[in-house]
Amino acid sequence: MKKVVRSKTQVAISWFVKLSLVGVVILAVLMAYLDAKVRDKFEGKRWALPAKVYARPLEMYPGLALKPKYLKQELEQIGYQRVPNVLTPGQYMIDGNEMDIYRRYFSLFDGEERAARIHIRFSNNTIEALWLDGQPVDIARLEPLLIGGIYPKHNEDRQLIQLSEAPELLIQTLVAVEDRDFYDHFGISPKGIARAMMVNVQKGGLVQGGSTLTQQLVKNFFLTRERSLKRKVTEALMSLLVELHYDKNEILEAYLNEVYLGQSGRRAVHGFGLASQFYFGKHISQLTAPEIAILVGMVKGPSVYNPKRKPKNALARRNVVLGVMLEQGLITNYQHLMWSKRDLQVVQYSQYQRVEYPAFLDLVRRQLRSDYQDQDLTSEGLRIYTSLNPVIQRSAEQAVAKRLSQVENGYGLAKKSLQGAMVVVSHESGEVEAVVGDRNPRYFGFNRALDAKRSIGSLAKPAVYLTALRGDRFHLVSPLDDGPIKVAGSNGKLWEPKNYDKKSHGVQPLYLAMAKSLNQATARLGLTVGLSNVVDTFKDLGVKRNLPAYPSIVLGAFEMTPFNVAQMYQTIATSGFQTPLKAIRGVTTAKGELLSSYGYAVKKTIKTEPIYLLQKIMQKVVELGTARYLNSQFDESLNLAGKTGTSDSQRDSWFAGFSGDKLAVVWVGQDNNKPMPITGASGALRVWAQTFKDLPLKPLYPLATQNIEERWVALHHNALSAQGCEGVEKLPFIKGHMPTQTSSCAQKTELKSWWNRVFD
């Protein structure tokens, strides 16, 4: 009997030992697994760093047309503070026509610019003289605006810092508020848990957690927000492992970079490094004690204590933290009293609380795709330097939104029924300076500038006239018949284009037919020069899609995106030299090593002479044709050129226009492709005018060659004439391609002149 009892005990002990062994093995395996996980994260790349995208740096030099108000706007965008006396980098002052800027140090893909004081003297909205640290200079650059990032799916953004960069007071306050036993515990703090339990029992609810900084880090790094025993146990085990492998400073540094400290739109602000910039516009090392108190206070609840969104809560929480700082002897009574009464002093607008440019960023991302994988862009912290001009971008966004609302109100259309898109290019360099893809410029969605394929209407006409001028049959006053025209299509249907005013305009000189955008004359011209030749011209202008040689292509009955239209007009604006449109100048690693630069490339695809004549016609479009509204808004000496476009049934309103330096293409329409009560001139053209109304433009001087000569011609007689005769105009011609007849008036003038020479 005794034997049996012993045997049962032995069995129990034996089972206990066996189960313990199994438990130990399972725990060992679990620990090994968790250990691998911890080491992998800590020793590998801890954070995915989004690529940072920058605008162009403002290049300033004597002679540059720049209104002081736009320089001030840019300085504010890049987080410079206006002060009465400039003392440190990031400040500026204005004194009459002079401006003093203390430039911060910055690096670009093509080098670095040191911190320096820039003094500028303006005269008539132009930089008259420039000094750098007191010395006159020819050129100086300003740091570029950070315009966005290419984020991983979780949209986390951070600016990594080293522990040595963080102020000692920040570390002390963080430890005092979040984990007083940090330097004594081994990952979990029984003392801290007991203290929290006591407080919670006293308050009758969960008011204080017992998690150490290590546990918080582990939770953020590896675990979900789930509240369960399993997660708590895993968190505790992993915290032990983290403490086993890494010293307190490493853990603290990881914590400072990992902690979530608020939201900025779609972007999650992580780490004290980015939070310092985001809330206070300064580097972490420059934080003051009350600012430290605000940030440390936010750890408990980044949304509840957000100083920008919940200032009252944030102020109360800051004062609680200041109280802890006083209690711990980190600040004096006097400091506590003084700082507790102070405002939050968060910056309303900083470089890091940026306005993003979704449509432009979309273009950047697409252009980077050929060289970089998405993963590189969202995790390696690359720096991407682009050509975005923030001043033009802002003006374009405002112009699109304003004109669309005006049209909706003026024509009784439903609000928000119209949409718009715009692409602005510095045509000589091929650099894209602004992109608007939606009337709400902050919208991350369908990008009409790049993806809306719309019928281009009369924007196709320059290709038809260029085809004619490239041959030897036509010149600027060649007579074109604008009578009714019918063409049988391959499907048996008749194509019968009509003019916008439903009238015919008889015989018109070639350049006037385009200036007035006559459909019947253009259709006839297109058929005369040959549709396949027109298709070839489109190709030479940079249209990559294969266009069918149907008659209707001459009036633009095919679809293109605004961006592709801009490429086509870039070739026209730069006298036949095609430069692929690009938004990126260079890419560097996070440390500033150059990875790639995207230089200037060009290809001559059209001869200079015919494109010279085309530019002259397009100047006539502005002078006396469908875009003459521009002449009422801009100085005539700018010699602007352009073309309006309205598609069938007025479903699309277009304008493509250029000066000596800028080209912009505007589209206005409805996403459902319904007709509108506006044309290219009353919709898109007005957006163009509004965009550039206040911006400096260079005059357009078409590039001539020695093969071009100007002659007086009788416009409606296709004949050379003379100054002083009726109905004459001086127009350019390619040598050997001009009217062969001479008007009777010119013959008389010539005879008179000969007579005068002989007998006077």
Add this chain to the structure above:
Amino acid sequence: MKKSVLIIAAVTCVLVLNACAPATFKSESAKSATSLSLLPNWYHENVGYQLMGGNDYPSNNALANLLMEADSAFMQADLQRCQIFLERAQRIASRDAGVYVRLSYVFWVLNKTAQAEQMALRALAVMADDPQAKLEIERLLAGIQGSRY
């Protein structure tokens, strides 16, 4: 004696009038020609043409500053840096033939002959009617088309 006094007085008058006359307007093409005439020594020495110029830049000018930096980078065989300076120059003076001739030459040295040729064509287009400069660019073009650098 009387005659020589009159001559001296006339010459003085002409000089004074000339000095007081307003500066003559220089066309875009004339500016291009000036800049092209200031191509650096390295260009002339390497291409072998001594038609014009030397290391002389217009003073107090952002373009000149960038061109000097580009030329200095070229002399240090840092062609990428040279190209970057030239592109900055092109952004602020897009019709300066000197910029395109330098770019053409840099591309030629890099054996990117197609780009070198296009840059030279661009230089020719913005050059307009300066026969001497035109001749220089045509020679450069012929060099590029005829051989690898």
